[in-house]
Amino acid sequence: MSGEGQTADPDLLRPVMLQYLDGTLPADDVAELSSELRGNPALREELAQLLLEHACLAELRNEKAWAAPRPAIQPGGRRKSVARRLWLSAAAVAGIVLLGWLFVPSRYPAPQISQSVQVVGGGKPQRGADLRTGRQPGRLELGGYCRLQIEPNTTIRIQGDKRDESILLKTGGVTCEVNRQGGGFVVRTEVGTVSVTGTKFSVRILGSEEEAAAKTRPALKVAVMAGSVHVEYDGRTYDLSAGSTRAFGAEGERESSGVARGRQIEAGKPTYRLKNHEAWQDQARIVGPLRNAPLCEIDVLDSLGEIVASTGVKKGEASYELQWLKPGVYTLRVSAKGYETLEVKELEVKTRHDLVVGLEF
Numbered sequence: 001m002s003g004e005g006q007t008a009d010p011d012l013l014r015p016v017m018l019q020y021l022d023g024t025l026p027a028d029d030v031a032e033l034s035s036e037l038r039g040n041p042a043l044r045e046e047l048a049q050l051l052l053e054h055a056c057l058a059e060l061r062n063e064k065a066w067a068a069p070r071p072a073i074q075p076g077g078r079r080k081s082v083a084r085r086l087w088l089s090a091a092a093v094a095g096i097v098l099l100g101w102l103f104v105p106s107r108y109p110a111p112q113i114s115q116s117v118q119v120v121g122g123g124k125p126q127r128g129a130d131l132r133t134g135r136q137p138g139r140l141e142l143g144g145y146c147r148l149q150i151e152p153n154t155t156i157r158i159q160g161d162k163r164d165e166s167i168l169l170k171t172g173g174v175t176c177e178v179n180r181q182g183g184g185f186v187v188r189t190e191v192g193t194v195s196v197t198g199t200k201f202s203v204r205i206l207g208s209e210e211e212a213a214a215k216t217r218p219a220l221k222v223a224v225m226a227g228s229v230h231v232e233y234d235g236r237t238y239d240l241s242a243g244s245t246r247a248f249g250a251e252g253e254r255e256s257s258g259v260a261r262g263r264q265i266e267a268g269k270p271t272y273r274l275k276n277h278e279a280w281q282d283q284a285r286i287v288g289p290l291r292n293a294p295l296c297e298i299d300v301l302d303s304l305g306e307i308v309a310s311t312g313v314k315k316g317e318a319s320y321e322l323q324w325l326k327p328g329v330y331t332l333r334v335s336a337k338g339y340e341t342l343e344v345k346e347l348e349v350k351t352r353h354d355l356v357v358g359l360e361f
Contacts (some may be wrong), residue, residue, distance in 0.1 A: 010046035013279050021054045029091045040181055108162050114139040118148060130157050133172070137323065142167075145182025149175040150319075151204070151311055159188070173204030173312050175225075191220050192233035192248060199227040204312045206247065206295065221247045221297065243306045245299070257258075265334050265342040268358035272350065280352045283324040286332060291360040293317050296336035298359075303329060320359070325349045332357060 009064025016033060019025040023095040024360050037044050070282070100129040114307045117138035120130035120340045131140065132155045140148040140163040142158070150156065163183030166176070170190075178185045186195045194203050206219035222231055223245040231238040240246060268288070275284075286300060286309075293313050300309040308324040308330070332344040337361065349355055 010043050017050050044247050096341055106228055109144040112141040120273045138229040145179040146185045147177045169203055171205055175202040189220055196221055197228045197230055200225040201229045201312050219247055223310050225307055237337045263339050265339050267344045271356045273354040273356055275354055276353055279297055284319055284349045284351055284353055285323040286355045287321040288357040288359055289319050293361055294336045301331040328350050
C-alpha cells in the first residue's frame with residue numbers, strides 16, 4: 001500500500017477502507033491495512049470518520065425501509081425481523097469497539113536494543129541510560145518510529161520524551177531512520193545538534209582519543225541518505241538534503257566532498273567470502289582489513305551517488321565493515337586528512353556474501 005519508509009496517504013487509501021467496511025477487502029489487504037493503521041494516526045482518524053458515515057447511511061436506509069408500506073406479517077416474519085434487529089445491534093456494538101480501539105492510545109513502546117548493545121552499569125535501556133557498543137554494531141529502537149544503527153565503539157545516552165525522542169551521541173556514530181508521522185527526533189552532541197526533517201541520516205563524531213585527551217574540539221560529520229535534516233553548529237544553522245555530506249569542526253564548517261592532495265590510499269583486489277547465516281539471506285556487507293589506518297571515513301554510494309552506508313575508522317584499527325547492503329553495484333569512497341580521496345567503483349554486492357576490499361594507507 002505504501003513504499004518502504006513511506007507513510008500512506010489517507011485519501012489514497014479511502015477506497016481500500018470502504019472495501020474493508022463493506023466486507024469485500026481480501027484477507028491479505030486487510031492485514032496490510034491493519035499494519036498501516038497501527039503506525040499512522042491520520043489513517044485511523046479517517047477510518048473512524050468513514051465508520052461513522054457508514055453507520056449513518058445504514059441507519060438512513062433502515063428508516064426508509066420501515067417507512068415503506070409493509071405486507072401482513074407472515075409466519076416466521078417476526079423472527080426474521082428480530083434477527084435483523086439483533087444483527088444491527090451487534091454491528092453497532094462492533095463499531096463502538098472499533099472506535100474505542102482507534103482512539104484509545106496504545107501503550108508507548110519502551111526502548112529496544114539488540115544483544116550487541118550494552119547498558120552501562122547494567123539495568124534496562126531507558127531514558128538517562130548510557131548505551132555502548134564494542135567491536136560489533138548494534139541497534140536501538142525508540143518510540144516505535146526511530147530506528148538507529150549504532151556503529152562499533154559508540155557510546156550514546158537515551159534522552160527525550162514520548163513522541164519527542166532524542167539521544168546524546170558521546171563517541172562514534174549512528175545512522176537513523178525516522179517515521180516523521182510518529183514524532184520528533186534529535187541527535188545531540190557536545191558540538192552541535194541534528195534534528196530530523198526527513199527520514200534517514202547519519203551522525204558521527206570525528207576525532208581521535210589523542211585529540212580528546214588534548215581537549216581539542218572534535219568534528220561532527222552529517223550525511224543525509226534520504227529526506228533532509230536541520231543542523232545547529234557553533235551558533236549557525238544548516239539545512240542538508242539527501243545526498244549531502246558535511247563536516248563541522250574546530251577549523252570551521254567544511255565540505256567533505258573536497259579532494260585532499262597528499263598521499264595515496266591503495267585498495268586490494270575485491271574478493272567474495274561466502275556467508276551461510278540467515279542474516280545474509282537477502283543482504284550483504286562490504287568489509288576488509290586495514291593497514292596503517294589513520295583517522296578516516298569510509299562511505300558506500302549507490303548508482304545515484306547517494307550515501308547508503310558509512311562508518312568511521314579510528315587510528316590504528318585493523319578492519320572495517322559496512323552493513324547491511326541490498327544487492328547491487330556500489331562505489332566505495334575512503335577519505336582521510338593528508339590523503340587523496342579514494343573511490344573504488346563498480347563493486348558488485350551479492351547476497352550470502354561479504355565483499356572483501358583491503359585498504360592500505
